[in-house]
Amino acid sequence: MAGKAAGTATRGGKGSAALSREQWIRFYRTMYLSRRTDDRELLLKKQQKIFFQISGAGHEALLTAAGMTLRPGHDWFFPYYRDRALCLALGQTVVDQLLQAVGAGTDPQSGGRQMPSHWTNKSLNLVSPSSSTATQCLHAVGCAEAGRYFHHHPEAAKGTYAPTDYRAWKDVQFHADEVVYTSIGEGSTSQGEFWEALNSASNGKLPVLFVVEDNGYAISTPVETNTPGGNISRLVANFPNFHFAEIDGTDAQACVAAMQEAAEYVRTRKGPALVHGHVIRPYSHSQSDDERQYRVADELEADALRDPLGRMQAWLIQEGLLTEDEVNALEREVDEEVRAAADQALAAPLPAITSIPLHVYSEQVDPCSSAFSTAPAPTTGTGDRTMADLINATLRDEMRRDERILIFGEDVADASRDQHLKSGALKGKGGVFKLTSGLQAEFGSDRVFNSPLAEANITGRAIGMAVRGLKPVVEIQFFDYIWPAMHQMRNELSVMRWRSNGLFSSPIVMRVPIGGYLTGGSIYHSQSGESIFTHTPGVRVIMPSNALDAAGLLRTAIRCDDPVLFLEHKRLYREAFGRAPYPGPEYMIPFGKAKQLRAGTDLTIVTYGALVPRVLQAAQRLSSERDISTEVLDLRSLSPYDFEAIAESVRRTNRLLIVHEDMRSWGFGAEVAARAAEELFHDLDAPVRRLASMDTFVAYQPVLEDVILPQADDVFRAAAELADF
Incomplete structure (x- = not known):
């Protein structure tokens, strides 16, 4: 008993x-x-x-x-x-x-x-x-x-009824005594x-x-x-x-x-x-x-x-x-x-x-459409801010706009013992990277709260909330620890809409810090593995490389009607590269649209995430030292990804180099390379080449990490060899 x-x-x-x-x-x-x-x-x-x-x-x-x-x-x-x-x-x-x-x-x-x-x-x-x-x-x-x-x-x-708002199709019914x-x-x-x-x-x-x-x-x-x-x-x-x-x-x-x-017992809320x-x-x-x-x-x-x-x-x-x-x-x-x-x-x-492709993704809200393309608001002298700053500002504005947004995960609250927060005795934490700092203080503990240290718990509960019409924006503290949630993601989150033939859906946003280049991150704080998730139908996978894109893509992720895995590179959170003024509370970027960062005529480099600034460094050297004109595309969105932009660029440059941080074998670049070889064969003057990490894990010692992960010098050499082919 x-x-x-x-x-x-x-x-x-x-x-x-x-x-x-x-x-x-x-x-x-x-x-x-x-x-x-x-x-x-x-x-x-x-x-x-x-x-x-x-x-x-x-x-x-x-x-x-x-x-x-x-x-x-x-x-x-x-x-x-x-x-x-x-x-x-x-x-x-x-x-x-x-x-x-x-x-x-x-x-x-x-x-x-x-x-x-x-x-x-x-x-x-x-x-x-x-x-x-x-x-x-x-x-x-x-x-x-x-x-x-x-x-x-x-x-x-x-609900609201804007054309870019998942809530237009999610009227909510609830009962005080429901079981x-x-x-x-x-x-x-x-x-x-x-x-x-x-x-x-x-x-x-x-x-x-x-x-x-x-x-x-x-x-x-x-x-x-x-x-x-x-x-x-x-x-x-x-x-x-x-x-x-x-x-x-x-x-x-x-x-x-x-x-x-x-x-x-349950109805009487005991x-x-x-x-x-x-x-x-x-x-x-x-x-x-x-x-x-x-x-x-x-x-x-x-x-x-x-x-x-x-x-x-x-x-x-x-x-x-x-x-x-x-x-x-x-x-x-x-x-x-x-x-x-x-x-x-x-x-x-x-x-x-x-009927096969129906309901893999939402038929009501298309995050790849022009409805999600908006211009930044005029700046008012607030100055450039980091990716971390703009993610925090975007979350804050979206929570002000929509009371259905809840944020939870490990350590995301300012303080679980919020009486100390209210009294001013505690400053508050707001995430190990401080990206949710101040949100609990503004929106309260029923909208921003800590979860148990259990990634499946975070994802599974968010699925149940989203089925009812909430918009959970959850955080997995490190990509390296996402694997306990994989079962929930692959077998539940991604397929809820398709398996129910459109009756139910679970459009949550999962924010996940990812990647290396940390100096000391080692095996369990430096992994990449995005290709595993792009292999899962039903989930959008996004990875911005700069502050402005992070703000626009995160807002699209929150307002769209599909589950989104939003990958944030830890190295880029506070780097000088890619800072920007806050673009305002309505700025959005559609999914599946690559961004041309540099025009060129001799070869195309396709990349994303923390490799973007390294590729741009290499492209500058290729121009000044070798007179090689390099076109650089930042994919930004990995599922869907913008193959049309890649094809258009390759038809101009006739050469393609794909650069990513995840290991080379079975990585995201393999899909791009295979499709390019199949569809762009007659436009290529050289074999498609990939540059990526070694097929191993990231080591703690910086001397080893620098060799394991691709560096700007590696990009320079690979691109030069491809241009000379």
């Missing part, structure tokens, strides 16, 4: 399950409907009419209780693949579910993009899940934070995102209802192998502010009582809740799995005796709620409904091939 500090806890009792006779009959009908839909999918898979099947069999009582307790379109749901009965109870139809199994073009959940059992419905607030397990727990936390924010700031829910549901299998409680979600929900007393569906197995791995002590409830029991319940998830009455109690239901898995993990290879017959027979469907049917008859004839009639009706739904789904049209 959890202590008082951990909230309340119950173990196995039925409590008072308050449902009417009609509700209990609907409860059984939903359970049976879920099971028969599973069975129909299994049949369709054997007939090779669908391509995958994974069931919710054995989980029906727990999930129907959740679905009948919670409120579709009022509460929010981040389910996982066993939650068929929940979704049917909320209002999904069997046709909806089987259309996804068939992969129909009219599948209302994903348009044939997701596997079966990826439950999605905009009007029900069923948010598109992925096949990844536990990632959705952080989305639920972020969604709950967003709901609480809109409750405290209702004015932020009112955010998320579920997970017991095996997935080993994932770090689950624990990070509990941590944040506990700290914030957030209205999240976690449901652990414990069927004893993670595919073939039994619970005692997956979970210390074999019981997740014992491990989580001391999280503060929580309500906990551990129940027999095959007992419908116990499930209803537990869900009602947990939902009430904190989050976790219901741990012990359920069964009467079928194999999925249709492609054979559980007889790792489960003995006695165990399977014991599970069959606890089947929630049989238990519920017997209870209904015993209590006089239905007769055997009435049960049979109900089941015949459901059987016919499922059969008819299958026929309808099988007759549905397949997706059009032309």
Whole structure:
């Protein structure tokens, strides 16, 4: 039993399950409907009419209780693949579910993009899940934070309608007593995102209802192998502010009582809740799995005796709620409904091939369009300022413009103990590079705050916030530590819009200091690796080289409707190179437009980031010492990138050198070089050449770092050799 500090806890009792006779009959009908839909999918898979099947069999009582307790379109749901009965109870139809199994073009959940059992419905607030397990727990936390924010700031829910504003398509609905549901299998409680979600929900007393569906197995791995002590409830029991319940998830009455109690605890804002239901898995993990290879017959027979469907049917008859004839009639009706739904789904049209590229990016807001091209405001003698200064000023002006913008990450706040900040006892930090300095002091701790030291937590929560209509601008403290967030970025952030066929999106901005040339940065503070992220559809990747571009591109990133990875080179934050006056609160630069920094006729150098000033130094030497006229293009935007500008330049100069800081092999330059060789072959008078870092890591000792990273002298030599070819 959890202590008082951990909230309340119950173990196995039925409590008072308050449902009417009609509700209990609907409860059984939903359970049976879920099971028969599973069975129909299994049949369709054997007939090779669908391509995958994974069931919710054995989980029906727990999930129907959740679905009948919670409120579709009022509460929010981040389910996982066993939650068929929940979704049917909320209002999904069997046709909806089987259309996804068939992969129909009219599948209302994903348009044939997701596997079966990826439950999605905009009007029900069923948010598109992925096949990844536990990632959705952080989305639920972020969604709950967003709901609480809109409750405290209702004015932020009112959208604007400018053509370059994501808010035009994001009207926000919120409820003061909403519950955010998320579920997970017991095996997935080993994932770090689950624990990070509990941590944040506990700290914030957030209205999240976690449901652990414990069927004893993670595919073939039994619970005692997956979970210390074999019981997740014992491990989580001391999280503060929580309500906990551990129940027999095959007992419908116990499930209803537990869900009602947990939902009430959350609705009255006492904190989050976790219901741990012990359920069964009467079928194999999925249709492609054979559980007889790792489960003995006695165990399977014991599970069959606890089947929630049989238990519920017997209870209904015993209590006089239905007769055997009435049960049979109900089941015949459901059987016919499922059969008819299958026929309808099988007759549905397949997706059009032309639908493939839809919803990779926003169709409403195009950040590459001329709508995002604005001139700098006239300067008023404020003088040139650094990239760091202009990023801070841009964030400040955008936060003044839009109350939906929240900023969080590690150390980004001025001071988490803001009473000392308000009293003047503390100056405040505002980021390890001071780029968010003063923002918390101006906008308050509910808009600028520190996160746990957990990059997946930052990204996952931001996804949940953005789904609800907030605009999180989060910071990953160093690019070198972005990798814990990679799972959230690749499998969730980038694909939310595409996998839901445009129903949901998560247009966050991730600001990330990147790169070397630091003198002592070493392996874990000097990495580049932008090509890994440009390889991810659905995310824009931007990397400015100077203060003015940083301001214009950051504002476009914030106002566009796509997720943006905004890479800021640490070496350039306060360099003399590229300083500029602040261009004003409306200055924007469209994505995908390279900038010509120097005109030339003998060769083209394409570069970005911290190599820009080094390339310009080399170009000046090439002109003065070798009379070589060099054209220099700063890409600024890496995904999308401006190949048209590269092609136009190469047609004039007939030579191409690509220079970047990341290592040479498999780097960004390889894509540019390959495309140039394919499309510009007849315009080239020499092979395309690349100059980049060595295929190694960046060392601490400056003597080594200077050799590992490309320098201006290296650019000079490579360009001279190419010009002489």
